[in-house]
Amino acid sequence: MELKTKISAEDGKHDLLITREFNLPLELLFKAHVEPEIVELWMGTKVLKLENKKHGGWQYETSDAKGNVVFRADGVFHEFIPNQKITRTFEMENASFGVQLEFLEFEKLTGDTSKLTIYSVFKSAGLRDQMLRLPFAQGLNMAHNRLQDIVKKLK
Amino acid sequence: MNLRRDVFQAIADPTRRAILLLVASQSMTAGVIASNFDTARPTVSKHLQILTECELLKQEQNGREIYYHINATNMREVADFIEPFRQMWEDRFNKLETIMKTYQNKKTT
Numbered sequence: 001m002e003l004k005t006k007i008s009a010e011d012g013k014h015d016l017l018i019t020r021e022f023n024l025p026l027e028l029l030f031k032a033h034v035e036p037e038i039v040e041l042w043m044g045t046k047v048l049k050l051e052n053k054k055h056g057g058w059q060y061e062t063s064d065a066k067g068n069v070v071f072r073a074d075g076v077f078h079e080f081i082p083n084q085k086i087t088r089t090f091e092m093e094n095a096s097f098g099v100q101l102e103f104l105e106f107e108k109l110t111g112d113t114s115k116l117t118i119y120s121v122f123k124s125a126g127l128r129d130q131m132l133r134l135p136f137a138q139g140l141n142m143a144h145n146r147l148q149d150i151v152k153k154l155k
Numbered sequence: 156m157n158l159r160r161d162v163f164q165a166i167a168d169p170t171r172r173a174i175l176l177l178v179a180s181q182s183m184t185a186g187v188i189a190s191n192f193d194t195a196r197p198t199v200s201k202h203l204q205i206l207t208e209c210e211l212l213k214q215e216q217n218g219r220e221i222y223y224h225i226n227a228t229n230m231r232e233v234a235d236f237i238e239p240f241r242q243m244w245e246d247r248f249n250k251l252e253t254i255m256k257t258y259q260n261k262k263t264t
Contacts, residue, residue: 003241003245004248004249005244005245005248006241007237007240022248022251023252023256024252024255024256024259028258028259029251029255032255042247042248042250043247044250132240
């Protein structure tokens with residue numbers, strides 16, 4: 001199967017690029033990023049706050065089956081242009097990766113296809129690599145409680 | 156033999172990723188690894204065999220027990236460490252696409 005999501009993270013650099021083409025009209029792709037109920041469905045996290053405007057804030061939180069919070073992240077919007085772009089900061093709570101600056105660009109390809117580009121900038125190359133290794137744990141089936149405990153210890 | 160592809164196949168499986176993560180925290184025996192999963196013991200053994208063949212895990216005799224270690228060098232060099240991160244986004248975006256298609260269909264009917 002062809003890999004639709006592409007990631008480019010060059011050695012020794014402090015940034016990364018995620019690109020993905022969707023079989024969706026631009027408006028629906030954008031909507032999936034701004035409607036809290038929809039974000040929750042595909043990100044698999046709870047949306048505590050999502051103020052879609054310049055200087056607005058956002059906060060996501062994920063709990064395990066027992067109700068323990070395993071992940072919390074937040075940031076602010078620096079730019080919010082519907083169906084075009086979102087510029088925001090991203091910071092994971094209780095993690096040592098620091099703040100990232102994220103540029104999300106939404107592009108119309110055809111009437112029913114669109115493209116998302118996420119350019120993410122980290123404080124250093126080391127922090128970027130550290131962060132990249134982490135989802136190795138997050139990508140797992142989060143229902144597995146014992147594993148989650150280990151993940152928390154590894155952080 | 157395309158070792159690189161084999162390694163990607165090895166880490167594409169969620170149970171095998173979980174095993175790697177588990178062993179990354181400390182070396183352990185097959186029995187201890189299996190006790191962390193609801194999966195049947197022979198299934199876990201099969202996963203361990205694949206991971207060992209791909210050289211992502213190393214076996215080491217310690218007295219009567221065989222301990223599994225993570226092969227950090229191969230984990231880094233052979234299995235591109237970006238792949239799990241990419242896979243996570245691939246899963247999320249696939250979900251996004253499915254959800255929004257359903258949403259679109261609901262709206263038009």
